[in-house]
Amino acid sequence: MSQINKEDVKQEVFDLYDDYAHDRLDRRAFVQKLSLFAVGGLTVSALMSFLMPDYKGNVQIGADDPRLKSEYINYPSPKGGGTIKGLLSKPKDAKNKLGGIIVVHENRGLNPYIEDVARRAALAGFVSLAPDGLTPLGGYPGNDDEGRTMQSKRNKAEMEEDFIAAYEYLKKHKDCNGKVGVVGFCYGGGIANMMAVRVPDLAAAVPFYGSQPTAAEVPQIKAPLMLHYASLDTRITAGWTAYEAALKENGKKYQGFVYENVNHGFHNDTTPRYDKAAAELAWKRTIDFFSENLK
Incomplete structure (x- = not known):
């Protein structure tokens, strides 16, 4: 930077x-x-x-980390008969089946930050899958500006189906114990909420500063939720009060956290919006939550 x-x-x-x-x-x-x-x-x-993000100088878990087995895979897309590319990661020394985590990117495709987060999830003892929603358009183009433009051209409903398909793929994977959760950031946070509404067997959902479902959709949620918001992110956090009221009214299991004096994107350590203390606390809470619900 x-x-x-x-x-x-x-x-x-x-x-x-x-x-x-x-x-x-x-x-x-x-x-x-x-x-x-x-x-x-x-x-x-x-x-x-x-x-602007600095991807070269801010990698916590490298692509060649010897503790992990990471590889790109392709899984079937429900639309058009094609496939979606994703990064599949797991601990190299894993002897038993593991809980699964879908890691959903922001509004710009599978960039190096999200790949890094997926490897962090694997290092914590899970099998993770980070799909690239831009696959039908050629995949993440190497920079976020072009990635945002590309993602805006994808059909919203079709892309949602591709992330639900990632859940189905991981749930049946030979290394997964059948319990699959989702964590998403920004756009991906909205996808995590969407999957909580639409996937009855989802084992856990962790949206980071994600757009909320409607009050009418909340009764459909079965998965326990952990929700992370930033106090300075008035655009997204403004919707949390009504969302929490609907979760309470419908007796849903959830934990919600608003981190003070931090911005939208506070977990993303490649930009100056990053807040180390809030990011590390939110990630520890997330891993503890997944450990409770996926193992």
């Missing part, structure tokens, strides 16, 4: 990046608005460099 102190950057800059990352601002408008904050020696290019 560029040598800019996070503490010196106004919250409005992070909010602008959130708008840009979620297609509410095109690149031209983003740069134009960002220029208002290019003061005191800060340039627009320096701010852009600071905000």
Whole structure:
């Protein structure tokens, strides 16, 4: 990342990046608005460099980690007769069948951060599968800007079916004990909520700052939930109050956490929105939750 102190950057800059990352601002408008904050020696290019993900410098578990067996697989897509590519990871020394975790990416395809998260899940003692929802369009293109553009072109309902199909694939996999949960981030958090509604046998769901289902859909949820939100993420966290009320009203099993003074994307350690303390606490809670429900 560029040598800019996070503490010196106004919250409005992070909010602008959130708008840009979620297609509410095109690149031209983003740069134009960002220029208002290019003061005191800060340039627009320096701010852009600071905000963009750094995948090379922020890998916790490498692709060649000797403790894991990781490989790309393809599983059947329900639509069109094609297949979806995914990263399948498990501990190399696993002797018994393991609980399964579907790891769902943000709105830009299977980028290095999500692959890293999938390997972290495997290292914690699970078999993980991280699908690339962009597979029908050629797969994650190598950068997030193009990935967002590609993902916006995919049919929403068809992509949802592809993630549900990942659950079905992993549940029947020879290394899985049949108990499968899902964790998702941003767009993937919304998918985790969607799967909790639509997959009756889902064993656990952990949405990170994901869009919520409607109150009418909540009665369909069978899986226990763990939900992570950021207090500065007013766009998504605003929906948590009504969601929690519906979960309570319908007697659902859930845990909800709002992490103070952190932004949307606080778990993503490749961008300056990352908050180490909140990310590590949320991930520990997540792994403990999966251990309770998938083993």
